[in-house]
Amino acid sequence: MRETIFALSSGGLPSGVAVVRMSGPGTASALEDLAGDLPAPRHATLKTLRDGDGVILDKSLILFFPGPHSFTGEDCGELHLHGGRAVVGAILETLSHRKNFRLAEAGEFTRRAFLNGKFNLTEAEALSDLISAETETQRRFALSNSESRHKDLYGQWRRTLIQTRAMIEAELDFSDEEDVPGSVAEQVWQEVEGLRDSLKRHAAGYRTAEIIREGFRVVILGAPNAGKSSLLNTLARREIAIVTDEPGTTRDVLEANLDINGIKVIVTDTAGIRENPGKVEALGIDRAISRAREADLLLLMEDCSDPVPVDIPYETRSLKVGNKLDLAGSSPDDGRYDFAISARTGEGIDSLLQKVHSLATAATVGATETLPFRERHVQLLLQAANHVESAVAAVDSPLELRAEELRLAADSLGRITGTIDVEDLLDTIFSQFCIGK
């Protein structure tokens, strides 16, 4: 018999209300035993909940959602408890003693919903993103991905591939006849080549999705004492990094997550770069340089009252920032810096932030398009593109083989949304969800 799963689905305790959710065949009898009788479907009903010995557990709103019209497609129940640790503890304890009841694993409710056809895989992943969304851009992106737009797009591409196969197979069937129109094949292959390009272009859009989901990465680089850590603290509005007048204070990589007008930005402070550093500092400098390579934007910082430029090779977009404007007396030479600021007085910080915001916005404009938003999606898309490429390139191969490549490409696409067997992927995908989801 299928187990009934349960979990605290609301956040940390204590809280005003705590929602315990359950799903599975034992739901109705559990609600009945707890509340005395089963409430009408989908009607919030105030009930006194008791354990098996009749001891009162809590007075709470309870809901019953009979399957298949529920979140998971199974019978589901919700207990809206008083959000105390002992209350929730007592309820979970009582449920755990029921036969075939157990605590849900991470993402298990959503997994059951997926298996019952409530949504496809990308929609489930988008739901997980919606729960972790911290900024407006992340929220909107996750919501739009929770619609069927991936399934629509990949479905359309799969249909093209399947139709093409059908045409090739038709050609095979008639190949012993004289007047098979060779031009049909030509036109078909052109379309397939176009599809390969679309797949590649679409896969490349992952970078935009990554910036939205993970954050736009800004790395501050510069000589020791330029004021990098001071800038990080000013931007984060708290003392994340130690600031002293000693050059070489920061040895490690420090990060602050900012929400700049709805976009997640990760600012990284690094060890000051200089010749002949100490042992620990040298390791810090290596880290600084490797972070700089992954950055979306570098802030190359100098003390503008005493500039010591650093010279490292990089290809990333960068801005030159002159700090300690308050010490420089007057604005530094025109053109030497993109921005002159004082991490101490806050002068110039707003316009620097505005610039960072506009660059981050530019990097995320693609958010309204359908984009792959997991590494997993990209791998399958590139797999599909490679199969299509093999089909296109194998001009001298038998048509059967080329048709087979197209079938493999269509399957790769189907795996993204879970249209095609994905059993082996489910553990990895749903374990990234939180408990109770």
Ligand SMILES: Nc1nc2c(ncn2[C@@H]2O[C@H](COP(=O)(O)OP(=O)(O)OP(=O)(O)O)[C@@H](O)[C@H]2O)c(=O)[nH]1
């Ligand atoms: N007057 C003035 N002093 C500043 C400003 N920004 C930083 N400082 C001072 O400069 C010194 C170095 O600042 P840090 O923020 O530690 O510099 P850093 O670049 O992180 O230095 P390292 O970690 O050693 O590479 C400290 O004494 C700060 O108080 C500024 O805008 N104006």
Ligand SMILES: [K+]
């Ligand atoms: K310092």
Ligand SMILES: [Mg+2]
């Ligand atoms: Mg520092």
